Amino acid sequence: MSNDMDNFVGLSVVLTGFSREVLAPDLDPVDIKSEYLPVFTANVTKESGDPSLVADIFQKYAMLQSQTLTPQQIGEAMLDPANGEAFVLACRKLIFMWYAGAWPTIVPASATAQASTVSDLISAKAYTASLVWQVMQSHPMGDSNYRYGYWNKPPVPLSDYTGQ
Amino acid sequence: MTTQTYDLVIVGSGISGSIVAYELGRQGKKVLILEAGQEVPVDRSGYMRTFFKANAKTPESPYPPTTQDPKASTPDNPLGLPDPALENVPRYTVLQINSWRNPAQCYFTYPPQAPGLTGDSPEVVFAFASSYERIGGGTTWHWLGTSLRHFWHDFELKTLYGHGVDWPGGQQFYQALVPYYEKATKEIGVSGDKAAMDKIYTQFDVEPSGKYGPDYDYPMPPIVASLVDNLFATVTDMTVDGNPVYSSPTPQGRNSLPGDRRQCAGNTNCIPICPIQAKYDATVTLANALQTGNVDILYRTVASNIQVDAATGEVTGIDYITYDDHLGPPSGTGTAVGTKYLLAAHAIETPRLLLMSNKNAKFPDGVANSSGQVGRNLMDHIMYLAWGLAKDPVYAYRGPLSTSGYESLRDGAFRKNRSAYRIEIGNEGWQWAANDPYTTLADFVFGQNASQLNGNSVNQQGQPLRFNPSLPANSQLFGQQLVDTLNGVYIRQIRLGYLIEQLPDPDNRVQLSPTETDHLGLPRPLVTYRIRNDYEREAFVSAKAVSTEIFNAIGATEYTIPPPDPVLYGAPNEVTATNFQYKGNNFTFYGAGHIVGTYRIGDEKTNSVLNPRQQSWDHANLYMVGSGVFPTVATGNPTLTIAALAFQAADNILQDLKQSSEEEAEAMASSS
Ligand SMILES: Cc1cc2nc3c(=O)[nH]c(=O)nc-3n(C[C@H](O)[C@H](O)[C@H](O)COP(=O)(O)OP(=O)(O)OC[C@H]3O[C@@H](n4cnc5c(N)ncnc54)[C@H](O)[C@@H]3O)c2cc1C
Ligand code: SF4
Numbered sequence: 042m043s044n045d046m047d048n049f050v051g052l053s054v055v056l057t058g059f060s061r062e063v064l065a066p067d068l069d070p071v072d073i074k075s076e077y078l079p080v081f082t083a084n085v086t087k088e089s090g091d092p093s094l095v096a097d098i099f100q101k102y103a104m105l106q107s108q109t110l111t112p113q114q115i116g117e118a119m120l121d122p123a124n125g126e127a128f129v130l131a132c133r134k135l136i137f138m139w140y141a142g143a144w145p146t147i148v149p150a151s152a153t154a155q156a157s158t159v160s161d162l163i164s165a166k167a168y169t170a171s172l173v174w175q176v177m178q179s180h181p182m183g184d185s186n187y188r189y190g191y192w193n194k195p196p197v198p199l200s201d202y203t204g205q
Numbered sequence: 206m207t208t209q210t211y212d213l214v215i216v217g218s219g220i221s222g223s224i225v226a227y228e229l230g231r232q233g234k235k236v237l238i239l240e241a242g243q244e245v246p247v248d249r250s251g252y253m254r255t256f257f258k259a260n261a262k263t264p265e266s267p268y269p270p271t272t273q274d275p276k277a278s279t280p281d282n283p284l285g286l287p288d289p290a291l292e293n294v295p296r297y298t299v300l301q302i303n304s305w306r307n308p309a310q311c312y313f314t315y316p317p318q319a320p321g322l323t324g325d326s327p328e329v330v331f332a333f334a335s336s337y338e339r340i341g342g343g344t345t346w347h348w349l350g351t352s353l354r355h356f357w358h359d360f361e362l363k364t365l366y367g368h369g370v371d372w373p374g375g376q377q378f379y380q381a382l383v384p385y386y387e388k389a390t391k392e393i394g395v396s397g398d399k400a401a402m403d404k405i406y407t408q409f410d411v412e413p414s415g416k417y418g419p420d421y422d423y424p425m426p427p428i429v430a431s432l433v434d435n436l437f438a439t440v441t442d443m444t445v446d447g448n449p450v451y452s453s454p455t456p457q458g459r460n461s462l463p464g465d466r467r468q469c470a471g472n473t474n475c476i477p478i479c480p481i482q483a484k485y486d487a488t489v490t491l492a493n494a495l496q497t498g499n500v501d502i503l504y505r506t507v508a509s510n511i512q513v514d515a516a517t518g519e520v521t522g523i524d525y526i527t528y529d530d531h532l533g534p535p536s537g538t539g540t541a542v543g544t545k546y547l548l549a550a551h552a553i554e555t556p557r558l559l560l561m562s563n564k565n566a567k568f569p570d571g572v573a574n575s576s577g578q579v580g581r582n583l584m585d586h587i588m589y590l591a592w593g594l595a596k597d598p599v600y601a602y603r604g605p606l607s608t609s610g611y612e613s614l615r616d617g618a619f620r621k622n623r624s625a626y627r628i629e630i631g632n633e634g635w636q637w638a639a640n641d642p643y644t645t646l647a648d649f650v651f652g653q654n655a656s657q658l659n660g661n662s663v664n665q666q667g668q669p670l671r672f673n674p675s676l677p678a679n680s681q682l683f684g685q686q687l688v689d690t691l692n693g694v695y696i697r698q699i700r701l702g703y704l705i706e707q708l709p710d711p712d713n714r715v716q717l718s719p720t721e722t723d724h725l726g727l728p729r730p731l732v733t734y735r736i737r738n739d740y741e742r743e744a745f746v747s748a749k750a751v752s753t754e755i756f757n758a759i760g761a762t763e764y765t766i767p768p769p770d771p772v773l774y775g776a777p778n779e780v781t782a783t784n785f786q787y788k789g790n791n792f793t794f795y796g797a798g799h800i801v802g803t804y805r806i807g808d809e810k811t812n813s814v815l816n817p818r819q820q821s822w823d824h825a826n827l828y829m830v831g832s833g834v835f836p837t838v839a840t841g842n843p844t845l846t847i848a849a850l851a852f853q854a855a856d857n858i859l860q861d862l863k864q865s866s867e868e869e870a871e872a873m874a875s876s877s
Binding site: 058059112116140143147154155156158160161162164165166174176179184188191193194195203205 | 253254256257258259260262283429430431432461468469470471472473474478480598600601602603604605608632633634636642643644646647650651653654655681683684685686687688691692695696769772
C-alpha cells in the first residue's frame with residue numbers, strides 16, 4: 042500500500058504541476074492524499090470495470106520514474122493515447138480531483154449543449170485543500186488566513202503557492 | 206397554547222422583525238416573535254461545516270433545511286433535491302430554478318405556459334430567480350451587505366417618468382425617511398465613503414442640506430478597494446444616455462474596523478456565509494432585542510392563520526403550528542395573542558400567510574386583502590451578468606464579493622424609456638457567471654470548451670476567445686502548462702452585474718397552490734412571474750451594449766456567453782427557466798434576491814394593502830414590514846430601506862400602543 046501511495050503522490054506531482062512539498066509534505070496534518078487515493082482507486086475501478094487498471098497506472102508510472110526522464114516526459118508518456126482511453130481518462134480525473142477536491146463525471150455533448158463536467162465533492166477537507174485556490178494565488182472561499190485589506194495588494198508569486 | 210398577552214406579536218425574526226422587536230423591547234413593551242425556522246445557533250461552525258461539505262455553494266447551502274442530498278441523486282433528480290411536500294418549512298432555493306416545472310423538487314409551483322407563445326412573447330412565464338431563508342435571523346445570513354439608499358426620484362417614478370407608481374408622498378416620503386436611514390446605517394454598522402456618496406447624491410439632486418442629514422457620516426470608514434475595483438475605476442470618459450460612468454466604493458454592512466464584530470478578513474464568502482461574522486446579519490439585532498428582557502421568541506413555530514374579529518375587524522390572534530424535527534410530524538399548535546400584530550415574514554411568506562388566512566367570514570379573500578392587492582406586483586432587481594478577462598492580472602477571488610459599483614446610471618431622463626440599473630462589480634471572478642473555478646478547470650483538463658477559453662469561439666466584439674492561441678483548440682493540459690494556463694485565466698477574471706429595475710405588474714403574483722402543500726399541510730406558493738414590459742427588456746439591451754463598451758474602455762476581452770434559445774414547451778426537464786428573446790437577442794436573467802412589492806403601501810385603500818404607516822387598511826392593529834411594502838423596486842438594494850422603514854414602523858406602533866392604552870385608561874375612568 043505504501044508503494045501505491047508513493048506512486049500516487051509521485052504521479053500527482055507530475056500531472057498537477059505542484060510540488061511534493063505542497064501535495065504531500067513530510068509533516069502533513071491535512072493528509073489529503075490519504076483521502077484521495079482510496080477515492081481514486083474505487084472510482085477508477087468502478088468506472089472502468091477493470092480491476093487491474095489502477096495497478097497498471099501505478100506500475101507504468103513506477104517504470105517511467107525509474108528512468109531518467111523529466112516530469113514533462115513522464116506526464117506525456119502517462120497521457121499517451123496508446124495507453125488506452127480508460128487509462129488516460131483515469132489520469133485526467135486524478136488531475137481534476139486534486140484541483141477541485143471532487144470526483145468528476147463528464148456529461149457528453151447533446152443537441153443543445155456542448156460537453157461539460159459535473160463533480161461530486163469528496164469532503165469538506167477536500168474543498169479547502171483543493172488546488173484551484175492555490176493556482177489562483179488566493180484561498181478557499183470561506184476559509185482565509187489573510188488579514189483585512191490583503192485584496193488591495195498583489196499576492197506573493199505563484200511559485201510560492203505551487204512550490205515549483 | 207400561549208396565555209400571556211403581548212403588546213406586539215411578530216411573525217419572522219429577520220432584520221425587519223428584529224428591528225421592530227428591539228425598538229419596542231427597549232421601550233419596555235412585551236414582544237413575542239414567532240419564527241418558523243430553527244434557532245440561531247450558538248456559533249456558526251455547524252453552518253460552516255454544512256457549507257464546506259455542500260457540492261453546490263449556493264446562497265442557501267449552509268443553512269437548514271438541507272438543500273441537496275447527493276445520495277438521493279437519481280436520473281430525474283440529479284441534484285438530489287428534497288421533496289418540499291415532506292418538509293415543514295420548505296423555502297425556495299436557487300438550485301430549484303431549473304426544476305421549476307417539477308413540484309416534487311421545487312417549493313414554488315407555477316402556472317402552465319399559455320399555448321402558442323414564442324421566445325420573445327411578453328406573456329411567457331418564468332421561474333422566479335431569487336431566494337430567501339427560513340431560519341432564526343432570516344435572509345441576511347446570506348446577504349451580500351450592500352447598503353445603499355434609494356433616491357427621492359425612485360419614489361416618484363410615475364410623476365417624473367410616467368411609469369409604475371409613486372411611493373405615497375414621493376419626495377416627502379424620502380424626506381421623512383432620512384433620519385431612519387441614518388438609524389438603519391448605524392444598526393447595520395455600514396462602512397462607507399461619504400465623499401463618494403456626496404458626489405452621487407449631488408449628481409441626482411439629493412442635496413446634503415437636510416435631505417440626507419447635515420451631520421451624517423458612516424459609522425465606519427470605507428472597505429479598501431480591490432485590485433478589480435481599481436481597474437474599473439479607470440473608466441472616466443464614458444457616458445450612457447447622457448450620464449457619466451464612474452465607479453464608487455459601495456457602502457457595505459461589514460466591518461472595516463474591529464468593533465462589536467470582527468474586522469473583515471476577506472474570506473470572499475459573504476454570500477453564502479461570513480465565517481467570522483464581520484458582515485452584519487440580523488442575529489445581531491435579534492440578540493440585542495432578546496437582551497432587553499422584554500422580547501420572547503418561539504422557534505420552529507410556523508404562523509399558519511390570522512384570526513380576525515368580524516365585528517371590529519381587528520386581529521385577535523395568530524395561530525401557529527410547531528415541529529421538533531424538520532421532516533417529522535407537527536408537535537403542537539397554539540395561538541399567539543397581542544395588542545398589535547406585525548408580519549415580517551418577507552415578500553413571499555407574508556402574502557402566503559395573509560392568503561391562507563381565508564377562514565374569516567368577512568375576509569374570504571384573505572386578511573388585509575380588500576384591495577385584492579395581496580401577493581401582487583411581485584418584483585426583483587432582474588440581473589444581467591457580463592464577464593470577461595482583463596488584459597493584466599487583477600487577482601480576482603480575493604476580498605469581499607463586491608466592493609464597488611457604477612451607481613451613476615441610476616437615474617436620468619432615459620427613465621422615460623427604459624428601466625434604470627446600478628452595476629455591481631464582482632471580485633469573485635467568474636464564480637457566479639460561469640461556475641468557475643470549475644468550468645475552466647474541466648475545460649483544460651478534459652479538453653472541453655464550456656468557458657470559451659479553449660476553443661474557437663468569437664465574442665460579441667468579434668474577438669477570438671481562445672486564451673492561448675498558441676495551443677490547439679480543446680487542449681488537454683497537465684503539469685506546469687496547466688498551472689500557468691489556469692493561473693493566467695483566474696487572476697484576470699472580471700464580472701459585472703446589472704440590477705435592473707422591474708415595474709410593478711399586478712399579474713406578477715404570489716397565490717396559493719390549489720394542489721401542492723408542505724408537510725404541515727399548508728398550501729405552497731403559486732408564483733406567476735413575467736418580464737412583460739419593453740421598459741425592462743430595453744434595459745437588458747442597454748446593459749449588454751454598456752458592458753461591451755466598458756470592457757473595451759478597460760482593454761478587457763468579453764466572455765459573456767449568449768444563452769441558447771428559450772425552450773417553452775416539453776418535458777419538465779427540457780423547458781428553460783430564465784431566458785427570453787428580445788429584439789433578436791437571447792438573454793438570461795438572474796435574481797438579485799430582492800423580493801419586493803407583494804403587500805405595498807399606498808395612498809388609497811383600493812390600490813394598496815397598507816397605508817403609508819405600514820398599517821393594514823383593513824385591520825387597524827395589523828402592521829407589515831419588509832420589502833413587500835415597497836410600491837416599486839427602485840434602484841438601490843432593498844435592505845437599508847427595509848431597515849429604515851422598520852424603524853419608522855416601530856415608531857408608529859409605539860405611538861399607536863400609547864394611544865390605545867390612553868384610550869383604554871379613559872374608558873376605564875369614564876366607566877368607573
Ligand atoms: C443572495 C442574496 C443576496 C442579497 N444581498 C443583498 C445586499 O447586498 N443588499 C441588500 O440590501 N439586500 C440583499 N439581499 C436581500 C436581503 O437579504 C433581504 O432583503 C432581507 O434579508 C429581507 O429581510 P426581512 O426581514 O424582510 O426578511 P427575512 O430576513 O427573510 O426574514 C423573514 C423571517 O420570517 C420567517 N418566516 C417565514 N415564514 C414564516 C411563518 N409562516 N411563520 C413564522 N416565521 C416565518 C423566516 O424564517 C425568516 O426568519 C440579498 C438577498 C439574497 C437572496
Ligand atoms: S469578505 Fe469574508 S470576512 Fe469579509 S464579510 Fe465577506 S465573508 Fe466576511
